Amino acid sequence: xxxxxxxxxxxxxxxxxxxxxxxxxxxxxxxLDDGPYVFQTTARRYDAWWVCDGKxxxxxxxxxxxxxxxxxxxxxxxxAVIPNHVADAESVPYTGGRIVALSDIHGQYDLMVKLLxxxxxxxxxxxxxxxxxxxxxxxxxxxxxxxxxxxxxxxFQLQQQAHAAGGAVHFxxxxxxxxVLYDDLRYINPKYVEVARLLGLPYxxxxxxxxxxxxxxxxxxxxxxxxxxxxxHGGIAPENLDLVTGIDATNATYRGSLGVAKDTVxxxxxxxxxxxxxxSPIWYRGYFNGELATPDVxxxxxxxxxxxxxxxxTTMDEVVSFHGGSIIAIDSGIxxxxxxxxxxxxxxxxxxxxxxGTREALPERQVAPPDKx
Numbered sequence: 001x002x003x004x005x006x007x008x009x010x011x012x013x014x015x016x017x018x019x020x021x022x023x024x025x026x027x028x029x030x031x032l033d034d035g036p037y038v039f040q041t042t043a044r045r046y047d048a049w050w051v052c053d054g055k056x057x058x059x060x061x062x063x064x065x066x067x068x069x070x071x072x073x074x075x076x077x078x079x080a081v082i083p084n085h086v087a088d089a090e091s092v093p094y095t096g097g098r099i100v101a102l103s104d105i106h107g108q109y110d111l112m113v114k115l116l117x118x119x120x121x122x123x124x125x126x127x128x129x130x131x132x133x134x135x136x137x138x139x140x141x142x143x144x145x146x147x148x149x150x151x152x153x154x155x156f157q158l159q160q161q162a163h164a165a166g167g168a169v170h171f172x173x174x175x176x177x178x179x180v181l182y183d184d185l186r187y188i189n190p191k192y193v194e195v196a197r198l199l200g201l202p203y204x205x206x207x208x209x210x211x212x213x214x215x216x217x218x219x220x221x222x223x224x225x226x227x228x229x230x231x232x233h234g235g236i237a238p239e240n241l242d243l244v245t246g247i248d249a250t251n252a253t254y255r256g257s258l259g260v261a262k263d264t265v266x267x268x269x270x271x272x273x274x275x276x277x278x279x280s281p282i283w284y285r286g287y288f289n290g291e292l293a294t295p296d297v298x299x300x301x302x303x304x305x306x307x308x309x310x311x312x313x314t315t316m317d318e319v320v321s322f323h324g325g326s327i328i329a330i331d332s333g334i335x336x337x338x339x340x341x342x343x344x345x346x347x348x349x350x351x352x353x354x355x356x357g358t359r360e361a362l363p364e365r366q367v368a369p370p371d372k373x
Contacts, residue, residue: 029341033074034195038212039363049196075155080301087163089170094226101343103138103312106335107145115340118357128161138312139174143187173222174233175282181258221251235284235311251370287327288314288368297323319343319352
């Protein structure tokens, strides 16, 4: 049924696409490339869909015993390798090795690849090169940029490769993942308005539970503790410390609520504070907006038994330390498409990696720049 629905919609809209694409994206339809969006339509079958040069393309693959490979057409230019059993990054024990962290990619695939290659997180063929170490992405791949799908596919592949090498790639959900998955599309790139139109499905359905990437996203945590460091997208408000001490239950509740209508999750006391636009772990900015002074932050971190909390969400244009090293802010402004930085935690020593491949010490900052988006 999914195949017939997508194909019929694509054919019906094909005659509109040149005009619509140019009006919506500002580009001719012939430049519109995206995909694959891979649906598991039966227990033994995958249906892959692309928009290539403004036209819908489709392929069917039988599920293999080990890996199913979807050959590239356009959009993501690597084979999409789908394992029979997706690796669980959070099952990989952390034994004190190196951690590399990045946040708020927002569809800036090329910049992300350049940064990861420069620091040998991936090799020149975009394969995992960090061995038994850990890479943490603290959310917000969706929205703004025009290569969202490519970012997700690369991270999905790297998670499998890292697991095989004894390392791990942890993708944590940010506020923009939860927004898109419960159909809040106010920030999506105009490109995806046209892609969804051509494929005949709401944009959120392209990441539904019946898709490879959408199913994977629904297994992702919101918070992760590695050694003495807590990673999450926004931050923990003082009244929400129990969400960290009960981290497994918190992550399970987020997973169970993804895709549920916004009004429903906000009406349920069990999930309301997880999505609160000011206080929840995916939205909180109290470390940077003057709500908490340094002694308050240090007390919060100490009560959780941590050395530091690493967050994205609040754009700094660089990776920086706040509150005497208790908070590390890693949203380095990649969303603007100009530059980006990585955080390194190596045997308790913190540094930042620049786009040219060099490393330097973290500066301490007292005031955050305005960040309203």
